[in-house]
Amino acid sequence: MMNPTFESLLNLLKSKGIRLSHHRLKVLEYLTKDFSHPTVEQIYIALHEESPTLSKTTVYNTLNLLVKIGLVRVINIEDNETRYDITTKNHGHFKCESCGKIYDFGIDLDSSPIEELKSFKINYKDVYFKGICPSCLSNIDKTKLKTEE
Template sequence: MVHSIVTESLNKLRNEKIRITPQREAILEYMAESDKHPTAEEIYRALYDQFPNMSQATVYNNLHLFVKIGFVKELSYRDTSSRFDFTNTQHYHAICEKCGAVVDLYYPVLDDIEMVAKSLIGFEVSHHKMEVYGTCPDCLEKEIEAYS
C-alpha cells in the first residue's frame, strides 16, 4: 500500500515536470511510512545518515512543494513548528495539549458536511477540517501515576 502511494505521488511529480531526486523520493517514502505527523526537522534527522549533505532547508522546501501539489498537508498548531501529514484520505486530528501529539481521527459521518452545507444554506465548500483538543492516553496515564 505504502509503495503504491509513493509511486502515485512520484508520477504526479513527473506529470508536473518536477525532477525526482533521491532526497525527494526519500522524504516521500518517510512521510508515507510515518504514522506520526513529523516536523521538517524530524524528517531531516531521520534521513541524515542516508543524506548527510542534505540541508534542513531542502527538506522544508520539498515539503512545501508537496503541499502545493496537494499530497501533503501542513498542520500548524499554536506557536509550535509546522507538522506535515501525508494523506490521501479525508480525516481529522486529535491534538494533545500536554505533549503536542497529533493523532489521525477518522469519522466518516463528517464526510457529508460539504454536501449538507450546500443543501441547507447554499454554501459552496472548498474544504474543511476539524481538530479535537484534549489529553492523550499517555499523558493521562502519566497524570494518574503522578497522583498515585
C-alpha cells in the first residue's frame, strides 16, 4: 500500500493555508514513518523525547486539525483507544484480538454502491474486522503441540 510522502503532504498543507509550525511538522512526519496506526499517547511519547516542550494537547490539536482537512483518518476499531492513520486509498483495518496489531487490507466499497443508501450523501467509509492474525494463529498451534492439549 502506497503512502503519501512527507513532501506531498507539506504542499497540501500550504495549499490549504495551514501554517507549517514546528510541532505540526513533527506530528505529520511521524505519521509518514510509523504505519502502526499509533495512538495519541504513542505519538506524544515518541516526539516528546526529542521535543520536550511538546504538550499532549498540541498532539490532540494537531491531529484534530489534520483530520479536519482530510490528511489523517481516525480509527475507532476499539472503544478504549483512538488511533490515527495517514489517509490513503480505500482500505480496511483488521485488529488481531490476540496481539493487538492492526493490519491494513485493500477493499473496494465503491464498485457496487448500496441500493439502500442511494439518497444518502456518503462522506466516509470505514471497514473494521477483528479476529486472529496468522502469526498468532501459528503460535496457538505451537502451544497446542507443546502442551498436547
